[in-house]
Amino acid sequence: MSMGFLGIQMAFALQNGNASRILANFGADVHQLSWFWLVAPITGLIVQPLIGHLGDHTWSEFWGRRKPYFLIGAVLCAVGLVFLPNSASVTQFMGANVLLLAVVFLALMDASVNVAMEPFRALVGDMLPKHQGTLGFSVQTILIGIGAVVGSEMPNWMAKMGVATTASAGHVPPNVIYSFYSGAAVLLLTILYTIATTKEYSPKHFEEFSESATEKKSSFLDIFRDFRQMPPLMKKLGAVQFFSWFALFTMWVFTTSALATHHFGLSPDDTSSAQFNEAGNLTGHLFGLYNLFAIPFAFLLTPIAQHIGKKNTHALALFCGGLGLILLYFITDRGMLWLPMLLLGFAWASILAMPYA
Structure with missing residues (x-):
């Protein structure tokens, strides 16, 4: 399915x-x-x-x-x-x-x-x-x-x-x-x-078996x-989501250019050299890492939330994601860029799950 x-x-x-x-x-x-x-x-x-x-x-x-x-x-x-x-x-x-x-x-x-x-x-x-x-x-x-x-x-x-x-x-x-x-x-x-x-x-089966069948059609x-x-709590959550997705789209849009200029030392006008395309390949690798790290974090969210609460869990995850974005600038060793992706993986898992929990 x-x-x-x-x-x-x-x-x-x-x-x-x-x-x-x-x-x-x-x-x-x-x-x-x-x-x-x-x-x-x-x-x-x-x-x-x-x-x-x-x-x-x-x-x-x-x-x-x-x-x-x-x-x-x-x-x-x-x-x-x-x-x-x-x-x-x-x-x-x-x-x-x-x-x-x-x-x-x-x-x-x-x-x-x-x-x-x-x-x-x-x-x-x-x-x-x-x-x-x-x-x-x-x-x-x-x-x-x-x-x-x-x-x-x-x-x-x-x-x-x-x-x-x-x-x-x-x-x-x-x-x-x-x-x-x-x-x-x-x-x-x-x-x-x-x-x-x-x-x-x-629809006939839904009428027979679905608990929501009697609800008013929208x-x-x-x-x-x-x-x-929208309830006040949902409006607050909407504000949190606004800034979360602002950060995510900043990452998706500009990571290749940021890596090319900051880690490979290229001019912003260089968009076709071998090194620029190497930066593009590195972007894909890093994005693959944060998605990979998000898988185990997705299953850890529930036990973490049971100890510190859902709100604090999501706040911690977003803090880690923000720290990861900052570290992308300060880490100069390309071999250590997995660390920001680990933190962003935690944030990504929470962004996809906790607001709906």
């Missing part, structure tokens, strides 16, 4: 670790990267609640409730994965600006990941009884971690297998391109596996009504 999460998270990791690098390869200045990356949160802000609402009100005897969104999202995301690193080649046929085209494919990828991911989160709640819910989400956590590690490390692994890590100016190195191809293949295969092996309950406008009526 959760196998598709592996492919989705692999695609998400490839995007987070390589989008800035690809845009830089296409000629984007470092100060422009944040503007190009705005497509990710904006599309998520629009797509996530919309898909959640549509999924709750969709039913087909053949396709089910959530599976149409899995398939549509997977196909569109695979298209984005294939064409984003090849935007320079596509522009030769279309005559469009390469950066504009790359941003379009980035937006397509991000929106499609959200189209596929949101129904997957709801599927566990739809299909599993309450006493199996924790196990279901634990399996999701493990598969998310595996997909994130594989997606982050893939360009580095390709380089170690002898795939070229440099390309002419204005183009993306082959190790990144083939990593995106691999991500597209894994995404489609895992989504198709979930579709083929999962049978969703019909409308799309309830999204905005609920936002206005």
Whole structure:
């Protein structure tokens, strides 16, 4: 049921670790990267609640409730994965600006990941009884971690297998391109596996067995009504999440450029040399590490929270994450950069879990 999460998270990791690098390869200045990356949160802000609402009100005897969104999202995301690193080649046929085209494919990828991911989160709640819910989400956590590690490390692994890590100016190195191809293949295969092996309950079954069947049906406008009526505690949590994701996007957007200039001593204008692409591979490796460290931390959160409380656990995790970001600047030995990733892994595990606990 959760196998598709592996492919989705692999695609998400490839995007987070390589989008800035690809845009830089296409000629984007470092100060422009944040503007190009705005497509990710904006599309998520629009797509996530919309898909959640549509999924709750969709039913087909053949396709089910959530599976149409899995398939549509997977196909569109695979298209984005294939064409984003090849935007320079596509522009030769279309005559469009390469950066504009790359941003379009980035937006397509991000929106499609959200189209596929949101129904997957709801599927566990739809299909599993309450006493199996924790196990279901634990399996999701493990598969998310595996997909994130594989997606982050893939360009580095390709380089170690002898795939070229440099390309002419204005183009993306082959190790990144083939990593995106691999991500597209894994995404489609895992989504198709979930579709083929999962049978969703019909609305009739929900009426008979679901405890929530008698609840009042919601409308799309309830999204905005609920936002206005949000409890004070939720508003405080929203502020915490705001600053947490501010830090995360800063890391995802600027790590490659920061490593290239700070640890490799490159000029900000150098976006195609072997050392710049080595910095890009190192970024993927570091992102793979924090996702790997997050897996055991995800299972340690509960016992830690039992001793010091959920609020203090999350505060401690965020403090460790902030310390990790600071250490990225002060640690000059590249061999010690695993330490900030260890701290960020603790924060990442908590950000994904504690606000919903």
